[in-house]
Amino acid sequence: MLKYILKRIGLAILILIGVSLIIYFLIRLMPVDFIQNKVNAMNQSNTVPADAVEKLYEMYGLDNSGFKGIVKGYFNWLGALAKLDLGKSFVDYAPVAEVIAKNMGISFAVALIATIFEFMIAIPLGITAATHQYSFRDYLVTVLAMIGISLPSFFFGQMLKNVFALQLGWFPSQGTLSGAGSATGLALIPDYLAHMFLPILTVVILSIGPRMRMTRTNMLEVMNSDYIRTARAKGLTETKVIYKHAFRNTLIPLVTTLAGLLPSLFSGAIITEQVFGLDGIGNIALNRMMQGDIPFIMGYNMFLAMLSVLGVLLSDLMYVIVDPRVKLD
Amino acid sequence: MEEKNILTNENEVLLDTAPEVESAEAVVDTAEATVTAEIADESCETVEKETAESAEAVYEAAESETEAAESEIADAETEDTEVPLDRNVKLMSPMQMVIRRFFRSKLSIVGLVMIVSLFLFSFVGPLVYTRWGEIELDESGTVSYTTQEIEVVGEDGTVTIIKQTVERQEKDNYLAPPSKDHLLGTDEQGYDVFTRLMYGGRISLSVSFIAVLVITVLGVILGGIAGYFRGFVDNLIMRICDVLMCLPGIPILLIISTLLEAAEVDAKYRIYWLMVYLTLFSWPGTARLVRGQILSLREQEYMVAAEAMGYSTGRKIFKHLVPNVMPQLIVQMTLSLGSMILYEATLSYLNMGVKAPYAAWGTMINIISTNTDILQNNFNVWGAPGICIVIAVLGFNFVGDGLRDALDPKSRR
Numbered sequence: 001m002l003k004y005i006l007k008r009i010g011l012a013i014l015i016l017i018g019v020s021l022i023i024y025f026l027i028r029l030m031p032v033d034f035i036q037n038k039v040n041a042m043n044q045s046n047t048v049p050a051d052a053v054e055k056l057y058e059m060y061g062l063d064n065s066g067f068k069g070i071v072k073g074y075f076n077w078l079g080a081l082a083k084l085d086l087g088k089s090f091v092d093y094a095p096v097a098e099v100i101a102k103n104m105g106i107s108f109a110v111a112l113i114a115t116i117f118e119f120m121i122a123i124p125l126g127i128t129a130a131t132h133q134y135s136f137r138d139y140l141v142t143v144l145a146m147i148g149i150s151l152p153s154f155f156f157g158q159m160l161k162n163v164f165a166l167q168l169g170w171f172p173s174q175g176t177l178s179g180a181g182s183a184t185g186l187a188l189i190p191d192y193l194a195h196m197f198l199p200i201l202t203v204v205i206l207s208i209g210p211r212m213r214m215t216r217t218n219m220l221e222v223m224n225s226d227y228i229r230t231a232r233a234k235g236l237t238e239t240k241v242i243y244k245h246a247f248r249n250t251l252i253p254l255v256t257t258l259a260g261l262l263p264s265l266f267s268g269a270i271i272t273e274q275v276f277g278l279d280g281i282g283n284i285a286l287n288r289m290m291q292g293d294i295p296f297i298m299g300y301n302m303f304l305a306m307l308s309v310l311g312v313l314l315s316d317l318m319y320v321i322v323d324p325r326v327k328l329d
Numbered sequence: 330m331e332e333k334n335i336l337t338n339e340n341e342v343l344l345d346t347a348p349e350v351e352s353a354e355a356v357v358d359t360a361e362a363t364v365t366a367e368i369a370d371e372s373c374e375t376v377e378k379e380t381a382e383s384a385e386a387v388y389e390a391a392e393s394e395t396e397a398a399e400s401e402i403a404d405a406e407t408e409d410t411e412v413p414l415d416r417n418v419k420l421m422s423p424m425q426m427v428i429r430r431f432f433r434s435k436l437s438i439v440g441l442v443m444i445v446s447l448f449l450f451s452f453v454g455p456l457v458y459t460r461w462g463e464i465e466l467d468e469s470g471t472v473s474y475t476t477q478e479i480e481v482v483g484e485d486g487t488v489t490i491i492k493q494t495v496e497r498q499e500k501d502n503y504l505a506p507p508s509k510d511h512l513l514g515t516d517e518q519g520y521d522v523f524t525r526l527m528y529g530g531r532i533s534l535s536v537s538f539i540a541v542l543v544i545t546v547l548g549v550i551l552g553g554i555a556g557y558f559r560g561f562v563d564n565l566i567m568r569i570c571d572v573l574m575c576l577p578g579i580p581i582l583l584i585i586s587t588l589l590e591a592a593e594v595d596a597k598y599r600i601y602w603l604m605v606y607l608t609l610f611s612w613p614g615t616a617r618l619v620r621g622q623i624l625s626l627r628e629q630e631y632m633v634a635a636e637a638m639g640y641s642t643g644r645k646i647f648k649h650l651v652p653n654v655m656p657q658l659i660v661q662m663t664l665s666l667g668s669m670i671l672y673e674a675t676l677s678y679l680n681m682g683v684k685a686p687y688a689a690w691g692t693m694i695n696i697i698s699t700n701t702d703i704l705q706n707n708f709n710v711w712g713a714p715g716i717c718i719v720i721a722v723l724g725f726n727f728v729g730d731g732l733r734d735a736l737d738p739k740s741r742r
Binding site for chain 1: 436568569571572574575576577579580581583584585587588667671674675678679691694697698701704705708711712715718719722723726727730
């Protein structure tokens, strides 16, 4: 087991190096240059001397845009990354890791609550669809799941915003906090929740489909197996057969996906946060990306890649732990 | 390789035999083809087994197999009556059965209708409805008068109110409500929404088709090579897949989009370039599917036969292995058509894809990300393209799902 884990971690590091190579070279090719933008803005009064600009570039390791310079910059950046230093954001004048950590909270809260609801709704629906295969209920669940998969997040989010925030006025349409009140501490929680309600609803409805289908497929597979027939032959009640015998086995894939999902809770939903103007990490990243904040883009993309590598790793490990039939080579 | 398998239900007969053939050459081509007999009774349900081979191979096989099948039917142990089966039996190629099963599901018919009507709407529509062009402004604006009150404070401190009438000449007839002239009204610029919907559909649909095609070609070639050669090549390709799968999609595309902007790519073709780059990051899914299938298929007897015949590697991979992956591949392609449309729409919504004045469904929705007035009051401007996106994606998902069920040899319905 230990050997397996070590091997997987080694592989994960290799993957991350590959990812960092691609991201770094792509970003170095990017023409949106924050320093240039800034200098241009300041230069309207011709106050910035040319050598100061060069110094700025040098400071950020962007002075040489030739091939050699980029390679050198890459290794410098990688060296810093090994020390867990993601560099300093151009826009925020703060370490990238700090900026990410600061804005992650709200994204994490949205994702966590959404995931809890998602599993709570999707699993029972998936089970009823499977136990009543080809019935009206099954078709209804399937069609609803499909519609959820097919909705574009921006369109659905805007629609919810239009109906519930703008037309009905039940929820605030923009932002993370209303700010009007002088409340602090725990009293802020209802305000946060009111702002988070619609984003959470969007995420839940959009991602419930795949989960439901997965539960249904697994459940169907289990329901067709021999031991279920044996359980029925023994004369067990249908509830016992379904929830005590069948459902336990569908838990294996569910738990593995849950483990795989955990890291992605931190990644933020770019589009949803943009629609609702939520100050989560996704929305911040989108803004920084438009502004050409190179260290932040690098850091954020690497952060996302690390999360997905970690997700795969966790779900594979979970699979080994949960399912006793799986043997390691 | 002979495998007789007869399932007899009250009104279901399944015959599933590997073909009997004379030459080794034919063994390779018709291997795995199935002969399925079905009682001519229209109401009966057929049960099929075995993966369908490529249609051609099956047709080839079907002719030579009729005899073989008949003799085998006689040989087979049937507990049923003495009625000669061949009279009641209608031969169906696997392709025909797949089509039959596909159309049995209502959802897949609905999906097909959705897609076909969207295609007609986008590609034939602009030829029929020529009232407005894609980038033709409605300049029949109206003149409006507004009266303003202006307070003027005199030198001695008295306040006089002057009424001033301002004539506003709007050249463009923007945000017009739906009418006979503009079926879905006009947008904030004065373009006809209905017309732009048709042109936007052209872009969304063609872009996703191109992307899926490229993804499939890349995925089949790389996955085929990885699965066939195994060992080092497989390892290398799979590690590249791992890396590409870990790349965050939308952020990377945003970066590439700014790169394209710098390269001054024509606004009309930018989205095509963007999708080409998207394909470079999206083939691993298909490659993994193909590889997994080929890993199991290459152990089959007909591959041993192909080996014995001394066929070239390319022929073995692309003529014998890849056709057997086709069912899963077709399903994957249909489903990814839907997700490509979503990708394109999202990029356009973020103003990274198709840019004004050209239309794409996502671009048409882009306006509401900044303008809440339009979001609140002009559903016709942004709702219509959104509904089109949903219809397109839903249609492809329905069809893909129907195909999956129809092509799945395990499905019994």
